[in-house]
Amino acid sequence: MFGKVLSLKVHLGRIWSISATVSIATLSPLTATAAPLPQTVTPLHYDLVLKPDLKGLTFSGDEKIDILVRAATKEIVLNAFRLDIRQVSLRTQSGLDLGNIQSRFDERDQTMHLALQSAIKPGRYRLLFAYHGSIQQNGSGLFALDEQGKRYLFTQLEPADARRLMPSWDEPSFKATFTLSTVVPSGSTAISNTPVTSDRTLDDALHRVTFAPTRKMSTYLLFLAVGDFERRVRVAGGVELGTVTRRGVAPQADFALDSAAKLLPWFNAYFAYRFPLPKLDNVAGPGESLTYGAMENWGAIFSFEQDFLIDPRAASERQRQRVFTTVAHEMAHQWFGDLVTMRWWDDLWLNEGFASWMEQEAGRRFHPEWSAALAFMRGRDLAMDADALDTSHPVVQPVKDAAEALQSFDFITYFKGEAAIRMLEAYVGPQAWQAGLRTYVARHAYGNATSADLWASMRAASGRPVDAIAHDITRMAGLPMVEASAVCSNGRMLVSLTEKRFHNDGRNDPGPGWHLPVFLGHPGVTPQLVVLDRAAQVSISGCGPIIVNAGQKSYFRTDYSPPMLSDLSKIFPKLDEIDQLALLSDTAALGLAGTATPAAMFELIANLGPNSSATTVSDALSRWDKLNGYAEGDDQGRLRLRDFAETAFLPRLSRLGWAARPGESAEDANLRDHLIATLGGAGVPAVIEEARREFARTNGPMPSLPILTAVSRNATPAEWERIRTMALEETSPQIRASLFEMLGRTHDDALATRALELSITDAPGETTGPRIIEAVSVLHPLEALRFAIAHRQTILQRLDSFSAPTFLADLASGGHDQETLSAVQAYCLGEQASEVKDACATSEALIQGRIRVRRAQMPILYSWLAARG
Template sequence: MRRTLVTAVALALAGLSAVSTAAPAAPAAPTSRPVTTTQLPRNVVPTHYDVAITPDIAKLTLAGKATITLQVLEPTPSITLNALDMAFASATLTPAKGKALTPKIAVDNEAQTATFTFDKPLAPGQYRLALDYTGKIGTQANGLFAIDYDTAAGNKRALFTQFENSDARRMIPSWDEPAHKATFTLQATVPTGLMAVSNMPASSAKDLGNGTTRVDFAPSPKMSTYLLFLSVGDFERATTQADGVEIGVVTQRGAIDQARFALDSSADVLREYNDYFGTPYPLPKLDNVASPGASQFFSAMENWGAIFTFEHTLLLDPSISTQSDKQRVFAVAAHEIAHQWFGDLVTMSWWDDLWLNEGFATWMASRTTQKLHPEWNTQLEAIGSRESAMTLDSVESTHPVVQHVETVEQASQAFDSITYQKGSAVIRMLEGYVGGDAWRTGVRSYMKAHAYGNTVSDDLWREIQSAAGKPVLDIAHDFTLQPGIPMLRVAAGKCTDGKTTLTLTQDEFTRDRPGKTPLRWRVPVIAQAGGEPARTVVEGGQGTLDVPGCGPVVVNAGQSGYYRTLYAPAQFAGLRSNFAKLDAIDQLGVMNDVWALGMAGLQSSSDYLDLVKATPRDADPQIWGDIAGSLQSLDAYYRGDAQRQAKFRAFAIAQLSPVFARVGWDAKPGEADPVKVLRTDLIEALGALGDRDVIGESRRRYAAQDSGALPGELRRSVLGVVARHADAATWDRLHAAAKSEKTPLVKDDLYMLLSSAQDAALAQRALELALTDEPGATNSAGMIRTVAGLHPDLAFDFAVAHREQVDAKVDSTSRSRYYPRLANNSLDPAMVGKLKAYADKYVATGSRRATENAMANITYRVGVRKERLPAIDAWLAKHKG
């Protein structure tokens, strides 16, 4: 798998079980929506929760009291709600009129439910269910969890919650499904001196005189359980104002200045979204709360009014942070704030339509980053985002954007690049089809019509179609209700009367099913040949298009379409000859298509190298950053074949070194931000490719250890090169630095670096270190995954051999996909059998898509090594020097 310019809001990649894609026709538009999936009985619904939580931070337990106002809709002898790892001391049900009832209590941890059974059926009406219970505080990011972290004053512990998708039930007995919206009043009794943060501002705080303080928060708006939030710790908070809303950032004490950029950015984004959505942000405050540590599932979470973000994606530490980090902080904040509308104010009815939250927020963040920071030129990142989706969408184990979800585990696996990146790409394509103004009008109508409610995808499409006056629904259904990627085969006639006539034939791009009968899509197409762009919609598998101009034609001009383009050889030759004249976004789009088509055997794999040679040294920095990633990916296919790899590396270094010479090691006054990003990309790529000059200079700067030789913006890249090529003595030195470091953000970086050595013996040492308590509870899983980058077989075998220990260090939401990811870059065909054996033993039948994705990717990689590299070798031999 190649590295691409993927935006940082690609948070979690996984999948479900295999989906058949053999049917040749697009699915018919649904005439009615099936009843929303539920795992709970439908006869009782909550309307309000009064919750009081008393955490014991030292013992990692919690005591809770919840009084839930509910409506019984039909006679029932029992009430069933979600609860996990809870013990109930008492339960009382009080009707609006009459005596309180005491039910029998049955807890089913397997089903994650608690059932309260009464002597006779309850009549329909309003009741209040009062529960007294205890629960657990975890050490991974599920439910209410603790994070331990080092400071100069010693080790500290803070509490945070992570409830998406289905973990509110670990802290509050609740109807823990997105369609069961209710209001919440939360009270927390916490150690005096610590700060408690929730979705709403604190309405009061009372010192109880026993070392604890009771904090009451204002009632929340109507919302889903997974959006509730609580955090407790030794925090600082900084604030600003935007459109009458108090914007805040909350960090561990002493780190507040590192969140200033996030604070200012959040204010800018909120103003932009208030305008775009046409519905003002409805809460009085919006915090972003930083936590040390990490998760294998997510980087940030959109809790309404209290976004949670791990420090590595919120803070900017001048000793290690880069321009890429700064852009990631902005992009992730923009993504999470978009959720305050798409997800929080309007929520999908069930996890089938998760993409309504994630795809839209991903698109909105990309659009907003480009608008508010045009100097970053991040519009090109949309191509990398699309490629991330297409990588998964081109194998049999893919799934539609709108997917069927039945279980909690399946819901967890729905957070993948189809949901995020394909969802975003489809929105980008449809916005280009209907126009930006019509799209925004439709979104505003959708927001007003469904505020505080739950929706399905068609609710959005109907509003867009009404605003645009174009047949959006059919195109949207083609791209969201069926899986896969259209591929347009392009045949061009002669240019006559100043226009070129194209014949477009729609096929399907797949990496693992040659000869597959293609599905059919209605494909919006924009093409350009130096003049005005021409537009059409290819329907029924065929289309023609007259394009003004007689130059080389770019199909998918501007790259808004979600499809591959396969040019005839003569057309490709014309594009290659005129490659330097194309817009940067089209250069990147053409290169991505040629790479994917070449690796799949649909054109020569060496065609990509022709485009690398045709790229000017002064091309857009992001083009060269993408090339650097692609060359690293090609290099990985040669792993274990030193002689052939050396020949490829000589070519790759010869292409990248002159570009790096233009950029230089040190920043120049006034240089563009994309150049800063390219500098670190090239240091890392050339170091990975074994460039002696870059390795030597990195070691020199590391040895010098002064701010001139090792400025913050280069530190991670330089240390990455040093760690990759470390010997035992260097590894020991890095290890000593990690153990003594007191700043969590820097400490975490150092442990990941220890896991990046290409020496197998050092990689083994990192794996063994990961199973100890030393790195911290949430770093161990990341260390094992980092080892897997260069040693996938070693990491997978180690993790499986120590599965019980590793499971304790992986958030439970991620386990079914964590292990397959370790093996994803293996080149050993035997790994496919190992993955199947693992899944058969440990993964539920309906939750194996991550395993199937990994198996498909390994099979593909083995095929590339065997069938595509010979053409690369032949090209290299022909182009010596």
């Protein structure tokens, strides 16, 4: 699954009271515990017939499950949740009915217990069910999305919503095969994991579609889509690749189809294991989720349209990159996740970390014009920010039930997992790493695996002792930091390295002790490798600047001594791009933590020359924007920061111009958009004035999204109203959702209130309404949370399983004052679910950090800016 927001956000926030009494447990399907099932009975094959009622938002199911009884038992336990079971029976292989069965449901564990009249012997049997269920409208289970008067059905079953669709052994280790049939309205198309084997008309209103049996797979990978679809097909690597879209927008998926056709043969070769299914569809649906953009269903990937289609009116290089990344991520899952699946959710990183890593490898291979370094570093920064909190957790974390599994889809699982893979690949070498992966995939195909299985394959392939490094980076919580100092002696640099744990509040902590591969040396020279265990001294030939963690192959922050940092600052524009990004990242983090001056990052930015890479400038702009967020409410501070931005970034926008130039690079195109949106949004006069001129034109095409972003942040009531009208009249779901989100990102208090009121009307749609509230929380978190609490039941019913438990706490996660902190603490007192409490703890930690930064670090930065005039 490709996460868009996951569980942490980087914005500001506040809160008020808790007057609503609806608990998340009554609305979210996975806040109850769901204990792992006994192994006494296991499924072999599911034969499922689904009959959805699209108007009534219900469905009926008829199911046959071939099971294997491994030991004599009088009880069968499997998962079922919010299903109305009308009939259940158990038969022998020869068809003999074994008599009455007493059913008992455990709502808390989301299980169904079938008590048999007498114990049955080991062997094969068949369970039969007839039941009814509900179609959701919130992006989980079997759910409906409406667009332009038409209704579409899709499934989203990860991590444990298959139990809402059918009685099943809804855990990843219970792999089985599936045969799915569905009875749907005439004229509609049905898509599933496998090709259609029959399509039979039942009457004038209905037809029955049956799909070929699947390969052995976990329940959460089963997929069904129903609607008025258009399918385009291409063959690559002997596989039929398809894109499935709403009728009329199929050309917008051509870039995705082209990408898939390039990626499939490459994945086949990389893993030395051909994609084993006859077809692979990419299915696009309207709407959106706050927390996921796509899902890797085997043979039938699902993506929301904004992560898959390229609308020509909003096309940009960044959108092309987004679509390619989504396709690459989900296709990588076809091997890591689908063919080989983690045994239990504590090893979710085996799915998500690897897919995140492979999407970057694919980008480097097929689109070198995009900066893979920037994408990787931004993901790594998100992981490091989360890892620097006391609420951090290991990459491989204990998960006791499905509720905890939901909260595992976060920055640490995705991006620290990706960084761990990058580090281990660098340690064993790319060829050995690839050989180990090929062995791992071949050995565990159609089965389940653990991290230990992967390390065994890596040991065998490389002959290197990977276990200590792998164990420490994946099973120890917290962010490593390496303190570095150096002296020149007899023509050599003597570098001292000391390992610590980095905290966002700058406290001194020796940490648990990691085994860290450290690559260090002079810029432009092949680095030396040392495996750091607490402390080390390294001798490097030649005196001069030293880069620690050259190429950013390892996962840690570097705290350079002042002389080392000064040496690197002088040659900053000449460093490799990825090392420039790392130096910006580390100096920013250390400055915010108070272990270094927050001005150190600004010194680096000031040293950027006019020919600095667009990637580095874009990253520097993002870091400036984050500091600008800390100045919210401080008019004098914001003016000083704005003056710095005018000097540091405005000349680059002047050079690029406001219109695309023939033959310009992808990085320049992305940087232009970033500069317009960020500087305009911050109110830099030259940018916002030009953006307003473009916006005021009534003839010609719609202004670009960056221009609209700049205007919406500073919108007058008349400008806000025009954007609202544009959103209401827009026919493209992608553009419409972006416009509605912009309405929430306004500085104006009264307009933010209007956006909140709009969010719970029918205008934005079920799935976009919460996005508006989240947008408001960026600049008005207290108001957003007050509103969400007051309309809690309405809002939570619109959220999917991933979003609902943490949504309210996340709204306040960027607060920066005591009022916010007190309000979040008051809200959290009324919550009992563990995943809500975890979100509350993270929100509190982030708010406390911002309060500290605003009090202790921002005045230092303001003084530095004032001294520069």
